[in-house]
Amino acid sequence: MDYQLSNCAIKSAPDFSNEIIGETGVRVDRCYQCMTCTLGCPVAEAMDYPPNQVMRLIDLGAREVLLGSKTIWMCVSCENCFARCPNEIDTGAVMDYLREEATAAGVKVPEERIQLLHRLFAENIRAFGKVHEATMLMNYKLKSRDFFSDMGLGLKLFLKGKIPLFPAKIAGLDKVKKIFGKTYDKKFGDKS
Amino acid sequence: MKLSYYPGCTVHSTAIEYSRSIDAVSQALGIELREIEDWNCCGAAAAHSIHRDLGLALPARNIAQAQNQAEMSRDLVTSCPGCFNALKRADYALKKDEDARREIEEIADFHYSGEINIRSLIEILTNDIAAETLRGKVKKPLEKLKLVCYYGCALVRPHAVTGLENPENPMMMDTLMELMGADVRDWSYKTDCCGADLALTHADLVTTIVGRLADHAREAGADAFVTSCGLCQANLDMRQSGPDPLPVFYFTELMGTAMDLPGRDGWWRKHIINPMSLLSGLGYA
Structure with a gap:
């Protein structure tokens, strides 16, 4: 059956809770809505559904709602929720799973810039083995079309010698590329 | 004291002053930090945020690099908490979860021996130095x-x-x-x-x-x-x-x-x- 939330109609995925328990090992069904996670979350104010509501939406089978939410991208994996949860629910691990599923499903992500930044960061590792800030940030600026924010800060860092110009590739780059092939490329295919 | 060292990407960029002060302090305390060969980025926040196994396999390759350099210390030290966290998460999965270990071993193409201790520099300075x-x-x-x-x-x-x-x-x-x-x-x-x-x-x-x-x-x-x-x-x-x-x-x-x-x-x-x-x-x- 479908449920009606105050701000959206949701399609019910009755096995969603079991799917998450099976895929992550996190016992989301233990949540009794004490809200300790949300009270300690540094970014709850910027989420559309705070962490305790994520647990409730899982219980309701609101898979599509969560895969399309801002929340899963705003989470910075600080793990304060997990540290304080009386039922030892690792919400951070659940967020990782939901982000991965959202990317694989190719859903329209409301926080496109965060997803883009993670992807470009990962692509930078694929290209060099290590992160080269200058190329990663330049790609981010071009692709996010966010050309002007922080230009002053970027220039300051550059002048202080904190952003090296030239990237260096690691010798074992082929191994790193293979890791990407067996994980990222296998799961996302042409969506990546 | 000789230790294997995983510096992480920021030592040559945004955290260069951290790196230089680490060199000065470790030298003054007689700690030799020997960089492991040909390490790669741990994946930082990005890798696990986009694909969970990518976030485990990238740090796992560094554990493999440390394992392969058998003449070096089995304590693998990092000063960066982000790298420490990523390496520890991989090591934890490899150590505690049989299925995950087999999967990560296959992806990163190595055999996990469990001999490498991932440690943070701050913990070493607190606990190993009197x-x-x-x-x-x-x-x-x-x-x-x-x-x-x-x-x-x-x-x-x-x-x-x-x-x-x-x-x-x-x-x-x-x-x-x-x-x-x-x-x-x-x-x-x-x-x-x-x-x-x-x-x-x-x-x-x-x-x-x-x-x-x-x-x-x-x-x-x-x-x-x-x-x-x-x-x-x-x-x-x-x-x-x-x-x-x-x-x-x-x-x-x-x-x-x-x-x-x-x-x-x-x-x-x-x-x-x-x-x-x-x-x-x-x-x-």
Whole structure:
């Protein structure tokens, strides 16, 4: 059956809770809505559904709602929720799973810039083995079309010698590329 | 003491002053940090945020590199809490979960031996170096320097994975700073998050988070932050607004200051918030 939330109609995925328990090992069904996670979350104010509501939406089978939410991208994996949860629910691990599923499903992500930044960061590792800030940030600026924010800060860092110009590739780059092939490329295919 | 070292990507870029002060302090304490060969990025926050196995296999390759260099120490040390967290998460999965181990071994193409201990530099300086030794190196006790210790997230959480002391009230940095003579203030925000990489996509939110931390630090009577994390340092150093931002030190920079080690001017020049007026006003420049 479908449920009606105050701000959206949701399609019910009755096995969603079991799917998450099976895929992550996190016992989301233990949540009794004490809200300790949300009270300690540094970014709850910027989420559309705070962490305790994520647990409730899982219980309701609101898979599509969560895969399309801002929340899963705003989470910075600080793990304060997990540290304080009386039922030892690792919400951070659940967020990782939901982000991965959202990317694989190719859903329209409301926080496109965060997803883009993670992807470009990962692509930078694929290209060099290590992160080269200058190329990663330049790609981010071009692709996010966010050309002007922080230009002053970027220039300051550059002048202080904190952003090296030239990237260096690691010798074992082929191994790193293979890791990407067996994980990222296998799961996302042409969506990546 | 000889240790294997995983420096992480930021040592040559945004955390270069951390790297230089680590070199100075470890040399002064007789610690030889030997970089493992041909390491790769640990994946940082990005890899696990986009694909979970990518976030485990990238650090696992570094564990494989350390395993292969059999002549080197089995303690693999990193100074970056982000790298520490990623390496520890991979090691935890490899050690505790048979299915995950087989999967990661296949992806990263190695056999996990379990012989490598992932350790953080701050924990080594706290636990493996005697307090007396550290105290004996102090030439300029930092007694006039009022500090709050800021640990952030990655060093302590998740507790089962990092295995380091009380995740709500870690004391390693407090202990080290007190040994350096500093006036360490108690506060409740040691392990609050700095906003991490949202600084690039949601700068206003991170400015708010950092502003709150600075207010709480001032409330505790501190004149500066001290941290062990490059991302915490960068966010606190770059996103404080207002007329009198608090300088943000790496703990090794302050150890180097108390031990009166050379080269400090070069460290301070790398900071966005210039710490020179605070330090010279107190006689520690």
